[in-house]
Amino acid sequence: MLTEQDYKNGQVILIDKPLQWTSFQVVNKVRWLIKKHFGIKKIKVGHAGTLDPLASGLLIICTGKFTKKIQEFQGQKKEYTGTIMLGATTPSYDLETEIDETYPIDHITENLIKDTIPNFIGEIEQYPPVFSALKKDGKRLYEYAREGESVTVNPRKINILDFEITRAHLPKIDFRVVCSKGTYIRSLAHDFGKALNSGAHLTELRRTKIGDFSVEKASTIASFEDQLHVKIETT
Numbered sequence: 001m002l003t004e005q006d007y008k009n010g011q012v013i014l015i016d017k018p019l020q021w022t023s024f025q026v027v028n029k030v031r032w033l034i035k036k037h038f039g040i041k042k043i044k045v046g047h048a049g050t051l052d053p054l055a056s057g058l059l060i061i062c063t064g065k066f067t068k069k070i071q072e073f074q075g076q077k078k079e080y081t082g083t084i085m086l087g088a089t090t091p092s093y094d095l096e097t098e099i100d101e102t103y104p105i106d107h108i109t110e111n112l113i114k115d116t117i118p119n120f121i122g123e124i125e126q127y128p129p130v131f132s133a134l135k136k137d138g139k140r141l142y143e144y145a146r147e148g149e150s151v152t153v154n155p156r157k158i159n160i161l162d163f164e165i166t167r168a169h170l171p172k173i174d175f176r177v178v179c180s181k182g183t184y185i186r187s188l189a190h191d192f193g194k195a196l197n198s199g200a201h202l203t204e205l206r207r208t209k210i211g212d213f214s215v216e217k218a219s220t221i222a223s224f225e226d227q228l229h230v231k232i233e234t235t
Contacts, residue, residue, distance in 0.1 A: 004038040004040060007034055007038070007043060007063045007064055008043060008063070008064040008065070009064055009065055009066075010062070010063060010064040010065040010066030010067075010069075011062070011063045011064065011066060012060060012061070012062055012066060012069075012213075013030060013060075013061040013062075013063065013219070013224065014058060014059075014060060014061075014213055014215070014217055014218035014219065015030065015058075015059045015061055015218055015219060015220070015221060015224065016056070016057060016058065016059075016215055016218040016219065016220050017051050017055075017056055017057060017058075017059040018056060018220070018221070019053070019054065019055075019056050020053050020054075021053060021221075022053050023047050023049075023050045023051050023059055024047075026047065026059055026061070026221065027045050027046060027047050027061060029221055030045055030061050030063075030221075030224065031043060031045040033224065033225055033228055034063065034228070037228045037229075043063060043064060044063065044064055044065075044067045045061060045062070045063050045067070046061070046062055046067045046070050047059055047060060047061055047062070047070070048060040048061075048062060048069075048070045048071075048073035048074050048210070049073070049074050049078070049181075049210060051207055052094070052096075052186075052205070054094055054095055054096060054205065055205040055206065055207065056205075056206050056207075057080075057205075057206040057207035057208060057215050058207045058208060058209065058210055058213060058214070058215040058218055059207075059218075060073050060210055060213060073210060073211065073213075074181055075181050076181070076210055076211030077161060077178055077179065077180060077181075077209075077210075077211065078178070078179055078180075078181070078183070078207060078209065078210050079176065079177070079178045079207070079208045079209035079210075080176070080177050080179070080185050080205060080206065080207050080208065081166070081174070081175065081176050081177075081205075081206050081208055082174070082175060082185060082189075082202060082203075082204045082205040082206060083172055083173070083174050083175075083202070083203045083204040084172070084173050084174075084175060084189045084192060084193070084200050084201070084202060084203070085171055085172055085200060085201055085202075085203045086103075086105050086108060086170060086171040086172070086173065086193060086196065086198055086199070086200045087102060087103050087104070087105040087171045087198055087199060087200070088101065088102045088103065088199055088200070088201060089101050089103070089190065089193065089199040089200065089201055090201045091130070092129060092130075092186070093129045093184075093186035093187060093189060093190040093201055093202060094186045094189075094201055094202040094203070094205075095201070095202075095203055099201075101199060102199070103193070103198040103199040104198060105170060105171055105198050107197065107198075108170060108196050108198060110168050112196060113165055113168060113173065113196070114165070116192070116195050116196055117163055117164070117165065119195060120160055120163050120188065120191070120192060120195075121160050121161075121162070121163055122159065122160065123157055123158070123159050124157070124158060124159075124160060125155040125156070125157055125158075126155060126156060126157075126158050126183065126184060126187050126188070126191065127153055127154075127155045127156075127187060128153055128156065128184050128187060129184055129186050129187055129190075130151065130153060156182055158179060158180050158182050158183045159179065159180035159183075160177065160178070160179050160180075160183070160188075161178040161179060161180070162176070162177065162178040163175065163176075163177045163178075163188075164176050164177075172203070178209075185202060185205055186201075186202045186205075189201055189202040190202075
């Protein structure tokens, strides 16, 4: 069983983040559990890549000296699965905000979808959502957006290694994507809708892999807590 010193020396903890939790809340919960069960006042804990509250899936948590590895993990490729709703857009590009415009989808066929996919594979330019935590002039973009202020957002180069439609049941399409650091899947959904001469927004998102780490090996917050209980009871 892992000891207090093991966590201080450094551990990588894989957590399957639930919906509605922020990544920061998961970090705080893991830190609190470790401190509580070992009776310690302080331990470094951080995560390697934010997941939005409306997304679930793999969150890499680093403790102790392994917090120095966070940037290394953040730079690794990531895999996501999710669902895109065609025919409507939202200001946040997902379900955080209400639908603002609707578009026709009668012209969209499976062949059109397949023909459009290659345009989104490789190195592409992407505009981050205005509802994002990126900072401009010391203020987060979502703060400007919520205050109704318009702000210029510069595009960034990203790399889409793989993008496939796993199921098409219009107006919904399910997808799997493998991408570089800095990719916004919400923006990918929005841009994909535009490329189909329609509109789209993200309705579901799950991160399944970061580098060689898979969500299949991840613990829920409850099961991580149970592991700590077992450790305390048997030492």
